[in-house]
Amino acid sequence: QDNREKKKVLNSLMSGALAGAVAKTAVAPLDRTKIMFQVSSKRFSAKEAYRLIYRTYLNEGFWSLWRGNSATMVRVIPYAAIQFCAHEEYKQLLGSYYGFQGKALTPFPRFIAGSLAGTTAAMLTYPLDMVRARMAVTPKEMYSNIVHVFIRISREEGLKTLYRGFTPTILGVIPYAGLSFFTYETFKKLHADHSGKSQPSPPERLLFGACAGLIGQSASYPLDVVRRRMQTAGVMGHTYSSILLTMQEIIREEGLIRGLYKGLSMNWVKGPIAVGISFTTFDLTQILLRKLQHSANIER
Numbered sequence: 001q002d003n004r005e006k007k008k009v010l011n012s013l014m015s016g017a018l019a020g021a022v023a024k025t026a027v028a029p030l031d032r033t034k035i036m037f038q039v040s041s042k043r044f045s046a047k048e049a050y051r052l053i054y055r056t057y058l059n060e061g062f063w064s065l066w067r068g069n070s071a072t073m074v075r076v077i078p079y080a081a082i083q084f085c086a087h088e089e090y091k092q093l094l095g096s097y098y099g100f101q102g103k104a105l106t107p108f109p110r111f112i113a114g115s116l117a118g119t120t121a122a123m124l125t126y127p128l129d130m131v132r133a134r135m136a137v138t139p140k141e142m143y144s145n146i147v148h149v150f151i152r153i154s155r156e157e158g159l160k161t162l163y164r165g166f167t168p169t170i171l172g173v174i175p176y177a178g179l180s181f182f183t184y185e186t187f188k189k190l191h192a193d194h195s196g197k198s199q200p201s202p203p204e205r206l207l208f209g210a211c212a213g214l215i216g217q218s219a220s221y222p223l224d225v226v227r228r229r230m231q232t233a234g235v236m237g238h239t240y241s242s243i244l245l246t247m248q249e250i251i252r253e254e255g256l257i258r259g260l261y262k263g264l265s266m267n268w269v270k271g272p273i274a275v276g277i278s279f280t281t282f283d284l285t286q287i288l289l290r291k292l293q294h295s296a297n298i299e300r
Contacts, residue, residue, distance in 0.1 A: 007293065012085040015285035020080025023278035024072050029053060029065035030270040031072070035136045037262060038228045041254065044262050068136045071146050075128035079121045084282050087117035087181055111182045118177020122169055127162040129169070133231040165230035168243050172223030180216035184208050184279050199287075205280040213275025217267050222260035225250065 024031070033052050037044050056064055090113040091105060098109055105113065122129075131149045153161050187208035191200050200208065226246045250259040 008088070009085060011286055011289045011293075012088045012282075013081045015282045015289065016084030017077045017081040018285050019084060019278040019280075019282035020076040021073055022281045023080075023274045024076045025066075025069060026277055027270045027274045028069045028072065030266060032056075032065060032068060032136055034266045034270065035133065035228060037266070038225050039137050039232045043258065044266070046265070049266055068132060071128075071132045071135050074146060075125055075132055078128070079125045080278065080282075082124055083117045083121035083177065086120045087113055090116045105185075107182070107186070110185050111178045114181025114185075115174045115178035117181065118173040119170060121177075122173045126166055126169060130162050130164065130231050133228055137232050164233070165227040168223045168227040168230065168246075171243070172220040172227060174220075176216045176220035178216075179219055180212045180275055183212035183215050184275075187211065202280055202284065205283055206276040209276035209279035210272035212279065213272040214268065216275070217271035218264070221264050221267060222247070225260055225262060 033049055033056075036052060037049070042048065053065065060067070094105055094109040094113055098106065127150070131146055131153070134149055134153070135146075150162070188200060191204065191208070192198055223243075226243055229246055229250065230243075247260065253259065254262070
């Protein structure tokens with residue numbers, strides 16, 4: 001029994017890691033562009049975004065669109081692994097607590113399982129996110145690699161800086177992870193109830209994941225902007241002390257929708273693609289690993 005539990009945890013850790021890596025690499029150029037917009041006061045539009053991507057490509061070359069992607073990987077692989085694995089574990093815990101082993105959870109615990117999974121992952125990997133935001137907005141010369149960023153931030157600005165912007169992150173993660181997992185699980189359950197098939201097909205999974213991404217993203221977006229501002233405050237010459245003050249300043253300078261939702265339309269393209277890919281990859285990898293283990297067991 002114990003061995004089987006270990007295998008299950010390893011399974012979901014590996015599937016989660018792969019899911020995160022595949023999804024993030026697919027949308028990396030959009031991600032880099034989005035962060036550049038979030039921390040500047042430039043107005044966002046599709047044309048401007050395209051221009052920025054194209055200009056970056058001309059000036060710095062094709063692969064520069066993936067600049068910071070290795071830093072993203074360092075963060076996203078542990079983050080996704082922990083989040084997916086934690087979600088599986090929380091689902092079981094809440095299931096035994098609410099008394100439906102193996103069946104889908106009722107809506108409220110379904111949301112809680114997702115939020116807890118996201119919170120767990122965010123707490124454990126936050127400094128990596130901080131470092132990534134810094135690398136995305138600074139020139140190559142300022143920070144040469146990830147370790148360098150860690151050392152410089154903790155030496156020059158203190159260890160506490162590595163957790164700056166942590167509160168808006170957690171406040172953003174709760175609705176984001178909660179709603180993403182909730183929506184995805186709900187679609188899967190509805191699909192099983194109505195179609196009579198126990199498993200959705202990969203395109204259906206992609207679609208469910210995309211909807212989950214849309215809903216989760218829109219709910220938590222303003223906090224994402226606030227977090228980026230707070231993280232990059234040191235290099236961009238601002239000081240933002242608290243969430244509310246940061247929000248007030250953004251609203252005062254740029255307006256409610258334009259400021260707090262800046263780059264959201266970009267996220268509406270990016271988020272659903274990323275979440276769709278990551279949920280689908282996670283599910284399919286898990287199924288594949290189970291099959292492999294199953295056939296290995298038979299051969300024994």
